[in-house]
Amino acid sequence: MSMITVKDMCLWYGDHQALHHINIEIPEKSITAFIGPSGCGKSTFLKTLNRMNDLIPGVKITGDIRYEGTDIFSREVDVNNLRKKIGMVFQKPNPFPMSIYDNIAYGPRTHGITNKVQLDEIVESALRGAAIWDEVKDRLKKNALGMSGGQQQRLCIARALAVQPKILLMDEPTSALDPISTSRIEELVMELKEKYTIVMVTHNMQQAVRVSDYTAFFLLGELVEFGKTDDSFSQPQDKRTEDYITGRFG
Amino acid sequence: MKKNQLMEKAIHGLFLVLGLITVGCVLLITVYLVISGIPAIREIGLIDFLFGKEWASTASEPKYGILPFILTSIYGTTGAILIGVPVGFMTAVYLSKLASPKVKSVMQSAVSLLAGISSVVYGLVGMLVLVLGIRKFFDVPDGASLLAAIIVLAIMILPSIIKMSVTALDAVPKEYEDASLALGATPIETYFKVSVPAAKSGIAAAVVLGVGRAIGEAMAVMMVAGNVPNMPDSLFQSVRFLTTAVSSEMAYSSGLQQQALFSIALVLFLFIMLINATLNFFLKREKE
Ligand SMILES: Nc1ncnc2c1ncn2[C@@H]1O[C@H](COP(=O)(O)OP(=O)(O)OP(=O)(O)O)[C@@H](O)[C@H]1O
Ligand SMILES: [Mg+2]
Helix, strand or coil: EEEEEEEEEEEEEEEEEEEEEEEEEEEEECCHHHHHHHHCCHHHHHHCCCCCCHHCCCCCEEEEEECEEECCCCCCCCHHHHHHHHHECCCCCCCCCCCCHHHHHHHHHCCCCCCCHHHHHHHHHHHHHHHCCHEEEEEEEEHHHHHHHHHHHHHHHHHHHHHCCCCCEEECCCEEEEEEHHHHHHHHHHCCCCCCCEEEEEECHHHHHHHHCCEEEEEEECCCCCCCHHHHHHHHCCCCHHHCCCCCCC | CHHHHHHHHHHHHHHHHHHHHHHHHHHHHHHHHCCCCCCCCHHHHHHHHHCCCEEEEECCCCCCCHHHHHHHHHHHHHHHHHHHHHHHHHHHHHHHHHHHHHHHHHHHHHHHHHCCHHHHHHHHHHHHHHHHHHHHCCCCCCCHHHHHHHHHHHHHHHHHHHHHHHHHHCCCCHHHHHHHHEEEEEECHHHHHHHHHHHHHHHHHHHHHHHHHHHHHHHHHHHHEEEECCCCCCCCCCCCCCCHHHHHHHHCCCCCHHHHHHHHHHHHHHHHHHHHHHCCCCCCHHHH
């Protein structure tokens, strides 16, 4: 079943058209990787899915995007609730300059949970979910900025999990990290797909092959190819995909 | 080559001298104030001077108690902060986070203009509008009062509070705000729960700067506060500030009276030093 269905979606930044007629169905409880050369619109597309692009002046979007069947741009949709359901992890780890505990509790508190016991539970389970509980359980009151980059990124994943999303959008979540932190995040992501639908932008071809079930290849604002990762990489349908994954351009 | 090096050294020396002049001025003022402020305090007695409730410098049996001035300055500054900080802070949040670029630029130039207006103009407008307004509105015999001074000071400290807070809020990394929005927080929640806490040392510094402004202001408060050395028992009392206590008698004073004015200036100076130290503390924390 598909979690998100996109039909004939175009996006403009002012006069500049950044996405052209995108059609895609993102399958539930699996990992979809977005690959493609720099500037091809991966981040733009990702940010459209949780409507973070709404905040950029001059953005115009046409076409149809459905999350679990509802049009995400329809009037009935509460954008804050949508973003709660469709969480996001950014390229650069961006914990708030607060304690580890407060970072995780921020989302639930925003959504009205004030009970201390309940918050404690949420914080623990989110941190466990992001495989970082054992490392931080003794210093929950310490400032999150004192953690390593890899830990910060897992904290950000935990923070996103704490509001119980259905989907996690990740924009190059490992590009600022060392190889060991990267492989920990990759392992984590593969565990998370049991419960969550994951969409991940990556510049790292091997990473896409290692972790993703489906791969979407973008080029110059177009979705050139979308399919099972194994197929896309072993027998790409489009000549441009083949050129890109074999390193002939990009 | 040699000539170049010589030139370098000469220029280096010149800058050093210019820098030393500034430092020298500060030192000179400090030393001068201490030396000329102490004799009167010795003669009057520190307790009588600081806590004496009556100032009658020209009476046949002169009294030199400056508690009315100290309290007036403290009340006046506190009042100005209580009004100016919430208004300035909210304006800063609006300008930094909510206003469209056009509105922001128009309002920011208005704020700069407000900062550039000379204090005698504030005093004048305060006299003509505020003092009369207070007299009519509250039905008191004289509108020149602590209240008028508080309002004028509140307006005068707005620009510094707004400017510094906007700078601090603008400097909050967008990543923090994005993270908050992506968790489903509304923009307003995001600004107050993430941006403002992240900018808190800068905003605190803005408040302290406002305090410094308010306590050091003389001209405008002289014009609207009535300038009578009363204890500030009510908002409608005509009062005199530390600054205006010095400036209003200096021209015709002599002997112990004049020395006492220097002592007042010393007290004011100590207040301002304290405020500056606080400001530096916050600014340093901001950097870290
Ligand atoms: N805020 C913006 N305003 C205007 N144009 C933008 C904006 N953000 C992105 N663009 C343009 O949209 C196009 C797609 O950008 P996008 O960031 O989505 O690419 P990307 O595939 O994520 O690239 P990268 O791999 O470098 O992150 C680019 O041409 C870019 O210049
Ligand atoms: Mg990108």
